[in-house]
Amino acid sequence: MYVAVKGGEAAISNAHALLADRRRGDRDVPALRLDQIVEQLGLAVDRAMGEGSLYDRELAALAILQARGDLIEAIFLVRAYRTTLPRFGFSRPLDTGAMHIERRISATFKDLPGGQMLGPTFDYTHRLLDPALVGAAVEAPLERVGEESAAPRVTDMLGHAGLIEPDGETDPSREVGDLTREPLDFPLDRDLRLQALARGDEGFLLALGYSTQRGYGRSHPFVGEIRIGEVEVEFEIPELGFAVSLGRVRVTECQMVNQFKGSASVPPQFTRGYGLVFGQAERKAMSMSLVDRALRAREFGEDIVAPAQDEEFVISHADNVQATGFVEHLKLPHYVDFQAELDLLRRLRAEHEGGQAMGEAAE
């Protein structure tokens, strides 16, 4: 005998209880503390902050803990919290030229003012699993030696000679776009596009950036500069009439230098792709700058032939919170619609059989 399916409520609360249990794991293993995640899983924290669009390491660590290490789930948690926060305004443009640099490299010049600084990079590590890390004795923290010297941005140095397109001027009275407050309206201005990319999924942008290197929208990129470090965030307070510092954020900036363009009025010069991400997120910043450059195709009058150049395609699908929601919603019940399809399919098959029987009778 069929019994109507009841108990959704009990099922959900049981599932939540089980989730909490599995998240905690073996109770003999000490629970993770947020400071452990912040300090020792820093790059995961950075990714949750960057794609979550909220600069708060501790909240990001909480999200990672709550999400059992699932970073897209953690990003979602951060976003859902962020969206409830009031928006006071927008900061003045970050002066990344004045960054307190921890890492700074250029692939276009052997040496340059400010020097090359490798910083904390995986780049030249040999990827050999290191058992010594397990239960390693506490070492004394490393002091960084050497004084910090001013490191002007490579693009500014090239810019002095007019070899590269300038940063560009925006009308100071123009409010910077914010896709979290206004619905997107294609085609986008570059500020909104960069905002969408900065929040976009690292894996998606990585794949798109990669595709431009393999010929789908080739742009002949060189890493003009990657710099990671802390910059000051300044906020203009209208009542005061001057800007005050809100504090510092750690960011990764990538300036990609791309094939030159010129016109009748402008002599040929290098073009640029730009990436800026919260925290240390070099792969993301590089991918972002490749995709940014690809998306400027329309601006430079280039043929739009590759996925990475297609603004609607890229921006509409870059957000992993949206993407994972819609992909995963397929597991929600769809039996009403499925029933409708089933009904039609049965009818079509019956007609098909009927038609065949008629055909045989006629023969």
Next chain:
Amino acid sequence: MNAIAQYNFAYLDEQTKRMIRRAILKAVAIPGYQVPFSSREMPMPYGWGTGGVQVTASIIGPDDVLKVIDQGADDTTNAVSIRAFFAKVANVATTTHTAEASIIQTRHRIPERGLAEGQILVYQVPIPEPLRFLEPRETETRKMHALEEYGLMHVKLYEDISRHGHIATTYAYPVKVEGRYVMDPSPTPKFDNPKMNMSPGLQLFGAGREHRIYAVPPWTEVVSLDFEDHPFTIQHFEEPCALCGAEGVYLDEVILDDLGGRMFVCSDTDYCEERREAGHRGHLAADQGEANS
């Protein structure tokens, strides 16, 4: 660490609600037109009804009575979850009875009982653009709506007929609202389309991930697209509901065993229960008392 987060009545802050209400007003003023709005991240995933939840959160007041259904049923997990969300963040009364609700949020169905004047039906919409699967670009589809350029849709329906002998769209069947905008009714089975026409209630549609809100105001003409020689028809079930004996309602197929045994029961659980309470019995109905277990 920030202090424990405090949330406003019905979760959304008042500015956001105002922004959404403005979009709703515009949508009501231009029936069937998709109004862009600045959709927020909600504490449930995109695809779980964030558009509907935002619409409901913006219009709900402390005196409202909320009903939430998914696939026509009040007890599907997502309906339970959304109902619990509003019971928690808005502390509103909830009900499973269609007649008692002032706001009904739905996914994939329109209740069998017609809406009354003053009732609001909020639809959760995954893809608000009826032309999306014919033209993936938003820039293009907006132009097509602006120019009332709907030929492509008719060609699609015509191709269905020439290929299958029928229009092969069984749900999310496109409608024309008040003779102007072609609209996606959300993925409700086409069985429900006629209920949208000249409804006394207000119908609001929220698509969170796609940042769109649209509406069908009360007493608005909603016509399913068709051809003179291939008129629009709705699904017809051969047998009545096995539990309450209802005919002319939408049924779910329940598989009973692995030998092809199946039964058909009302998709609208409230409708089915009310009929059984009124003494109606289908051929597989349990005895009184057992039916509610």
